[in-house]
Amino acid sequence: MSRAVCPGSFDPLHNGHVEVITRAAGLFDEVVVAVSTNYSKTYRFNTDERLAIARETFASLPAVSVVPMGDGLLAEFCREQNAGVIVKGLRSGRDFEYELPMATMNRQLTGVETVFIPGESRYLHLSSTLLKEVASLGGDIAQFVPQGVMDRLGAGGDT
Numbered sequence: 001m002s003r004a005v006c007p008g009s010f011d012p013l014h015n016g017h018v019e020v021i022t023r024a025a026g027l028f029d030e031v032v033v034a035v036s037t038n039y040s041k042t043y044r045f046n047t048d049e050r051l052a053i054a055r056e057t058f059a060s061l062p063a064v065s066v067v068p069m070g071d072g073l074l075a076e077f078c079r080e081q082n083a084g085v086i087v088k089g090l091r092s093g094r095d096f097e098y099e100l101p102m103a104t105m106n107r108q109l110t111g112v113e114t115v116f117i118p119g120e121s122r123y124l125h126l127s128s129t130l131l132k133e134v135a136s137l138g139g140d141i142a143q144f145v146p147q148g149v150m151d152r153l154g155a156g157g158d159t
Contacts, residue, residue, distance in 0.1 A: 002028045002029045002030070002084070002085065003028065003029065003030040003031075003032065003081065003082055003083040003084065003085070004024055004027075004028040004030070004031050004032070004083055004084075004085040004086065004087045004115070005031075005032045005034050005074070005077065005078050005081055005083045005085070005086050005087070006020070006021050006024055006031055006032070006033050006034065006086075006087045006088075007034040007036055007069060007074055007077075007086065007088075008033075008034070008035070008036065009035070009036050009037065009038050009041060009043070009050070009128070010033075010035055010050050010053070010054060010128070011041070011043045011044055011045050011050055011128050011132075012044065012045060012050075012053070012128055012131060012132070012145055012149040013050070013053050013054055013057060013128075013145065013146055013148075013149060014123075014126050014127075014128060014131055014144050014145050014146075014149075015123055015126065015144055015145065015146070016089060016091070016119050016120075016123035016124075016126040017089070018057060018058075018146060019089075019119065019120050019123055020087070020089035020117050020119060021033060021058065021064065021087075022061065023117055024087045024115075024117060025061050025063050025064050027115075028063075028085065028087075029063060030063050030064075030065070031061075031063060031064045031065075031087070032064075032065050032066075032067060032081050032083060033054050033058065033064060033065065033066040033067070034067060034068075034069040034074075034077060034081075035047065035050050035051050035054060035066060035067070035068050035069060036068075036069040036074075037069075037071075044132055045152065047068055049152060051066055051067075051068060052148070053146065053148040053149055053152065054066040056146070056147075056148045057146040057148055067081075073109065074086065074102075074106060075105075075106040075109040075110040075112055076109075076110065078106070078110060078112040079110050079112070083112065084111070084112055084113060085112065085113050085114070085115055086103070086106060086112055086113070086114045086115070087114075087115050087116075087117060088103075088114060088115070088116055088117070089116075089117050089118075089119050090116050090117065090118050090119060091119050091123075091124045091125075091126075091127075092124065096116065099114070099116065102114075103116075126144055131144055131145065135153060
């Protein structure tokens with residue numbers, strides 16, 4: 001049985017994330033969405049909210065589970081989850097240049113491989129940072145995020 005981990009902070013989860021994770025679910029028997037915390041980032045949604053949004057979003061995909069990653073190395077998390085693969089979405093060559101050293105390190109640490117899935121062209125401009133900025137300035141991000149994100153942003157839509 002093949003199990004993959006799709007890690008991310010998902011603040012907020014957006015349709016680019018959803019598309020890559022849904023495609024990964026078609027490639028692997030199980031996909032673990034690992035909701036992480038990067039302490040250098042400022043979060044709009046706390047960990048429990050990010051977990052709830054992801055669980056709601058992927059509820060119709062039985063092969064997808066959503067768990068907190070906790071502290072520690074992604075490679076070790078994959079070992080704990082019995083996952084031999086990390087799935088990362090790519091928007092550009094810049095993403096690849098950023099991700100490749102980490103993929104190599106993860107493979108050398110624990111043997112876990114990284115599979116890169118290129119994003120759909122209609123989502124290549126999306127980033128959580130950009131969406132938070134647009135929403136904070138009053139822009140409508142509804143077309144770019146799952147309903148759970150909009151529900152938690154409230155009527156004003158500001159982050």
